[in-house]
Amino acid sequence: MAKTGVTAALGFRAAGVACGLKKNGEKDLALVVSDVPATCAGIFTKNVVKGHSLKWSQKMISRGTARAVAINSGCANACVGEAGDRDAHEMAKLVSRLVQCEAEDVLLGSTGVIGYRLDLGKIAAGLEEAFRALSTDGGNEAARAIMTTDTFPKEAVRVYEHGGHTITIGGMAKGSGMIHPNMATMISVITTDACISREMLDRALRDAADMSFNRISIDGDTSVCDKVLILANGLAGNPVIDGEGPAYDAFVKALKEVSVELAKMLARDGEGATKLIEINVKHAPDRETAHLILNAIAKSPLVKTAIFGSDANWGRIMTAAGYSGANFDPGKVDILLGNVLVCKNGCAVPFDEEEAYKVLQTSEVVITLDLNQGTVDDRIWTCDLTYDYVRINGSYRS
Amino acid sequence: MAKTGVTAALGFRAAGVACGLKKNGEKDLALVVSDVPATCAGIFTKNVVKGHSLKWSQKMISRGTARAVAINSGCANACVGEAGDRDAHEMAKLVSRLVQCEAEDVLLGSTGVIGYRLDLGKIAAGLEEAFRALSTDGGNEAARAIMTTDTFPKEAVRVYEHGGHTITIGGMAKGSGMIHPNMATMISVITTDACISREMLDRALRDAADMSFNRISIDGDTSVCDKVLILANGLAGNPVIDGEGPAYDAFVKALKEVSVELAKMLARDGEGATKLIEINVKHAPDRETAHLILNAIAKSPLVKTAIFGSDANWGRIMTAAGYSGANFDPGKVDILLGNVLVCKNGCAVPFDEEEAYKVLQTSEVVITLDLNQGTVDDRIWTCDLTYDYVRINGSYRS
Structure with a gap:
């Protein structure tokens, strides 16, 4: 040993x-x-x-x-x-x-x-x-x-x-x-x-x-x-x-x-998890804004199930940032899945679905929201939400 | 028609x-x-x-x-x-x-x-x-x-x-x-x-x-x-x-x-839901306290999967109330599943597991937290978290 x-x-x-x-x-x-x-x-x-x-x-x-x-x-x-x-x-x-x-x-x-x-x-x-x-x-x-x-x-x-x-x-x-x-x-x-x-x-x-x-x-x-x-x-x-x-x-x-x-x-060993998710917020106006956005995304069951399903549904990421309580201009936000830019200045951009799928299929998925409205960077780790999460937690006491 | x-x-x-x-x-x-x-x-x-x-x-x-x-x-x-x-x-x-x-x-x-x-x-x-x-x-x-x-x-x-x-x-x-x-x-x-x-x-x-x-x-x-x-x-x-x-x-x-x-x-038709959950907070000191507690419980994936699994795991309900941000005395709280008292003054009480299981097996589960520290009552509706929620949301765009 x-x-x-x-x-x-x-x-x-x-x-x-x-x-x-x-x-x-x-x-x-x-x-x-x-x-x-x-x-x-x-x-x-x-x-x-x-x-x-x-x-x-x-x-x-x-x-x-x-x-x-x-x-x-x-x-x-x-x-x-x-x-x-x-x-x-x-x-x-x-x-x-x-x-x-x-x-x-x-x-x-x-x-x-x-x-x-x-x-x-x-x-x-x-x-x-x-x-x-x-x-x-x-x-x-x-x-x-x-x-x-x-x-x-x-x-x-x-x-x-x-x-x-x-x-x-x-x-x-x-x-x-x-x-x-x-x-x-x-x-x-x-x-x-x-x-x-x-x-x-x-x-x-x-x-x-x-x-x-x-x-x-x-x-x-x-x-x-x-x-x-x-x-x-x-x-x-x-x-x-x-x-x-x-x-x-x-x-x-x-x-x-x-x-x-x-x-x-x-984070990687979250109940039922198949993927570690790293969420980065870049260029936030302040620490509180970054914190609120990171938390909302990391807690969103919709984001977490989309990643489980390798679905490049970045709208859910934007949505979670939006309801986080943080005050920011969504019109300046870029979103990247791995290195794949999927949203620029708050708007959809054409992207290679296959490339995005490849990113989401890996065991460590990195999501980046570049707010482009400040100097504060922060990050959080979470995991995907899977069938096994439900199985494990539907019967924990038994 | x-x-x-x-x-x-x-x-x-x-x-x-x-x-x-x-x-x-x-x-x-x-x-x-x-x-x-x-x-x-x-x-x-x-x-x-x-x-x-x-x-x-x-x-x-x-x-x-x-x-x-x-x-x-x-x-x-x-x-x-x-x-x-x-x-x-x-x-x-x-x-x-x-x-x-x-x-x-x-x-x-x-x-x-x-x-x-x-x-x-x-x-x-x-x-x-x-x-x-x-x-x-x-x-x-x-x-x-x-x-x-x-x-x-x-x-x-x-x-x-x-x-x-x-x-x-x-x-x-x-x-x-x-x-x-x-x-x-x-x-x-x-x-x-x-x-x-x-x-x-x-x-x-x-x-x-x-x-x-x-x-x-x-x-x-x-x-x-x-x-x-x-x-x-x-x-x-x-x-x-x-x-x-x-x-x-x-x-x-x-x-x-x-x-x-x-x-x-x-609420009843929440994605993948099999049960409507009604959560009641009684005798809260104020509206904000009731609101924070109701929200935390209704959003807790652990509570929602336990209800899906008909598991009388009331500790998760207490835990969610505890991290809700509400300021209250947990030592005064009673918790009921349907009419089954499972927690009195913040402590476990012996209860009929079979009776509790019956309550949790119904299609409309009522949870009550009696804070015993005020006069405000409030309630919220949500649903259980199931395998189907994950299935539906892992592939929404496709």
Whole structure:
């Protein structure tokens, strides 16, 4: 096994086991442990309904350090009242006894169906098994254990040199379905051996998430349990990054790369998806305009089904931009499918249907709207809407 | 043939013909004519991209009177530049010559694919045929001719007595796909023989649309060609309704009934839909909160596929309310599927799965969120998201 994902950086061990929360017997419990206390930061769902495990992590992240992250799939631990808060606390205690730290040093995640209590008996047994299995090769197993309807585990790693030190950043993510800007049903854990202050780590995570996890949309829903956590344990031995400068810039650049790679994997693995769609807005008058247009297109079921059907129906793209709430002049807009210009100054132009079809048949479709009315560029990733999306989501609980 | 839809009221004749815009040879051109000039009002899409035929009608509606409405399906007459404006003007002229009125007295509608010019040769021939076929029994033919992916024509009629006068209001609508609050891909024409001032007609239409056409959502997209038009020709002979009072109230009540009936048919006939979904929010603190929550739930692909699969996955309903942007206390929310309570004070409650399954198996599923934090009630209609939605929209242009 290779050192991948959350175990790529020095001093992190992980494991993923099946404790019986998933009816199909697949892995459903991941444990990630740092050998030493790690500086931590996190970003949490903006949904006003919040899962109990998520609320625990949101509270503990403010302490600034953590030793372990435990994440179960198969049960969201959400909407079960105060019992859910007690269950989260108990789960953290179970981890703390194994790892020999405070319960408050344990971050949690739960993903799955809403409205059911966590089965702490299964989780207790699973955590013991996971603790015994902890390994510096365990990243991939952990990435598998947090999957719900994901079809493949998602991991990314960047290693870079700075000032004579080798720094590694690795991460895992789960998503599928519901992915949408502002931390949709998505959980990501990123680990690094960089030595960095809490404040700069928090800032780096927000910068990176803004260009990655907050730039993916699968179906416009955002869930109650989703978060990105980062742990930095300092074992790379670099001088602490505690302010702006080349060391911080190098760290953020690598973190962005890891985050974008994970985010694109999440979009590509949207439920039932056959294609990754990258939507670019160019020359927007401002960030808000670009954002509104990107979101409306990425969320449009009509655009997403047209791409599934390889139908160069660019009118739906224009329509979505039009109802996005953004204020722009449609008479200046060019639309490209791949490199095929299909609309110039808001008007249809003759184009080679066969060439457009070829673009839409690829597994990575790039759509560009050039607004020609400003200097702001932005982009978002999403996926097509297919029969399988309906199949998967028509019977998720069963 | 019965007097239905737009020909139910006195003095209106209509026809629907096939002029060759639809490749499959189905009816694609509707003509509605009032024997005398009619007071008119309209509501138009809020999409910043607007179809050329729609822009024509939006301009002419301000004149306050009209004689005829011509609507083609098969081609949206949108995004083709100034030629599209000229084509709309030409289409209005063609009608005006037949009906012997001013071109400015002709309202237009076009629905279908974006980015293609209108074939005025076909439309000219079709309008002549339609003019010859005009009949007081033609409402149903007209309703058929404006259909795109609709599976059935949509008509509604109300007849009421007031002050010794019999007043009739009838309408037709097309929708399917893309229906969403704020005049989505939806065209409706309503005719009445009531005598009513322009100002009160406009107000009545806005009141009625707000509780009907603006309360339906199929997939969250809103299109560039969509509108509701109303023509009132006064042939009922009632004293003019030119202010508030019992006569106005009776008119608005009947108009709302016609509008709600048409709107529910539009939701039920959403592309690929097998079920009409009515979502109720009760005891919201204010109208905005209710509106945000209703919209988020009605647009959620996860909720809509769960209903398709008859899966009592109420967590998705709660999740959608949570990310709607509305500010509310999730700890007070009750959720009912039909009459089955599945969530009380934001927490799961044990419920009879079989009973819930029965509710979800019906063709009209009612979901209720009781926020228990105010006095405002509101509702919206939508439909389930199915395999057929994907099939229909993956290949619309072909």
